[in-house]
Amino acid sequence: MISDDIEVLIVDDDHDVVEAYQELLEIAGFKAKSVTDSTLVLEMLKRNWPGVIVSDMYMPGLDGMELLAKIQQFDHELPVIIITGHGDIPMAVGALKKGAVDFLQKPLQPKELITLLEKYLPQRRQIIEQRNTLHTTTAEVLLGESPLIIKIREQLKTIALTTKDVLIEGENGTGRHTVAKLLHQNSQLSNGPFVEVNAANITRTPDLQRSMISARSGCLCLCNPHHMPIETQQWLCRFLLEQERQGKKEVRVIALFDGDPTESVETEQFLPELFYFLSQVRFNLPTLRQRSSDITLIFKHYIKQSCKKLNKTIPAIDKAYLAILNRYEWPGNVLELKNVAELYAIGIVKLAGQERSKPLDQMSSPLDDLVDGYEKQVIEDALYLFSGRINEVSSYLQIPRKKLYLRMKKHGLDKAEYKVRTTN
Numbered sequence: 001m002i003s004d005d006i007e008v009l010i011v012d013d014d015h016d017v018v019e020a021y022q023e024l025l026e027i028a029g030f031k032a033k034s035v036t037d038s039t040l041v042l043e044m045l046k047r048n049w050p051g052v053i054v055s056d057m058y059m060p061g062l063d064g065m066e067l068l069a070k071i072q073q074f075d076h077e078l079p080v081i082i083i084t085g086h087g088d089i090p091m092a093v094g095a096l097k098k099g100a101v102d103f104l105q106k107p108l109q110p111k112e113l114i115t116l117l118e119k120y121l122p123q124r125r126q127i128i129e130q131r132n133t134l135h136t137t138t139a140e141v142l143l144g145e146s147p148l149i150i151k152i153r154e155q156l157k158t159i160a161l162t163t164k165d166v167l168i169e170g171e172n173g174t175g176r177h178t179v180a181k182l183l184h185q186n187s188q189l190s191n192g193p194f195v196e197v198n199a200a201n202i203t204r205t206p207d208l209q210r211s212m213i214s215a216r217s218g219c220l221c222l223c224n225p226h227h228m229p230i231e232t233q234q235w236l237c238r239f240l241l242e243q244e245r246q247g248k249k250e251v252r253v254i255a256l257f258d259g260d261p262t263e264s265v266e267t268e269q270f271l272p273e274l275f276y277f278l279s280q281v282r283f284n285l286p287t288l289r290q291r292s293s294d295i296t297l298i299f300k301h302y303i304k305q306s307c308k309k310l311n312k313t314i315p316a317i318d319k320a321y322l323a324i325l326n327r328y329e330w331p332g333n334v335l336e337l338k339n340v341a342e343l344y345a346i347g348i349v350k351l352a353g354q355e356r357s358k359p360l361d362q363m364s365s366p367l368d369d370l371v372d373g374y375e376k377q378v379i380e381d382a383l384y385l386f387s388g389r390i391n392e393v394s395s396y397l398q399i400p401r402k403k404l405y406l407r408m409k410k411h412g413l414d415k416a417e418y419k420v421r422t423t424n
Contacts, residue, residue, distance in 0.1 A: 170285030173333030192218025
C-alpha cells in the first residue's frame, strides 16, 4: 500500500524508464514510487491516496487504457497522466475521454511533466481534504449505525463533490433538507447561494425563473416540483437540458419529494422528462421505523447536545423509557425524536404517544382486563410526563393523591422508577 507521503506513482514495464523518471522527480523535489507490473497497481492504492499516477500506454498485463478503466472504477477522481508514443494522439485523446486528466508524448520533457504535477497534486489534495471533512460532517449530522443510514452516507460522499442534479425522497423529518444542504456545502458550487423554494408557491414560469436567477452559481432546492404547472416543468426541462449540452452548471437543482415521485408521474402531475433529469442521482431516505436500532443513539446524542447548550448536567435515562421510545412508530421521524430528547434534557419527560384503541375484532381480552390495562398505561404516561412527581400527576389526572397511590399499588407502579436522575 502506498503511503500518503508518496506524491507520484510511476507505472511502466521498462525498468530503465521508471528509474529515470523516479530520479528526475526526486531531483525536482517530489516523492515518487514506481512499479513495472501494471496488474499490481490497484493492490498498492487506497481510495484516499493524495497523489497522481503517471502511466505508460503500452504495457503487458494491463495496458494504459485498461489500467485507466480500473482506476476510474476504483476512484474516478484519482488523476492519471498518460505517457504515449509520438503519433498516438488519437489514442491519447481517447484516454482523456475515458477519464485521464492529461497526456504527454515521448520523448518526455521533464518541465512539462513537472508542470502537470504542480497542477494536479494540489487539486487531488483538496479533494481528499473535502472527502475527510465530508466524512466527519456526515457522521455528525446523519446520525446512526444502521446499514440503511450508512448506505446514505456513502452515497452522499460519492455525489457531494459533484454538481449533478439530485432527487431526494422521504417522509417529513427524515433529513431531506439536511442532505440537500450537505450536498451543497461540499460541492463545487458551495460558495454560491443555497435557495429553497416550495414549488406549491410557483404558479407560473416567471416565478421559477426569478428563483433560478437568485440561485445562480449555486443551488436551487425545489420542494415537491410536481406541484408546479406543467408548462413550468417543461421550461425547467429545457433549462436542465441546455446546461447538460453546454457542459456548464449555472444552477444545481436538488428536488425534494414527500413521497414516491413515480406516483406523481403515473398521475400525470409530474413530467416524465423532468423526473428523468432529476432522478439520475436519487436518494431514498429511510424512516426512523426502518432503522429503529438507531433510536437510542440519536436520542442520547440530542440530549447531550441540548445539555451542552444549556450548560446542564446530562440526565440519567431509564431503560424502561428507552424501551418505550424503541416501540414507538415515530411518524415525525428524527425531527420528532429530537424534540422529545430536547424536552427530556430540561426535565420534561414527554412520552411519545401510544395507541389507545383497537378494532373490536381484535378484542381478545375481557373488558375488565382492557380497562385495567388502559388505566395502568394512563397513570404510567403521567408518571413519565411529570418525572414521578405525585402532586403534579394527581392534579393532571384529577384524582386525590391517596386514590392515585392505591391505583399505583394495584398496578405495581413505583414513582421512583419514573424520576429523571442526573449523572456527572
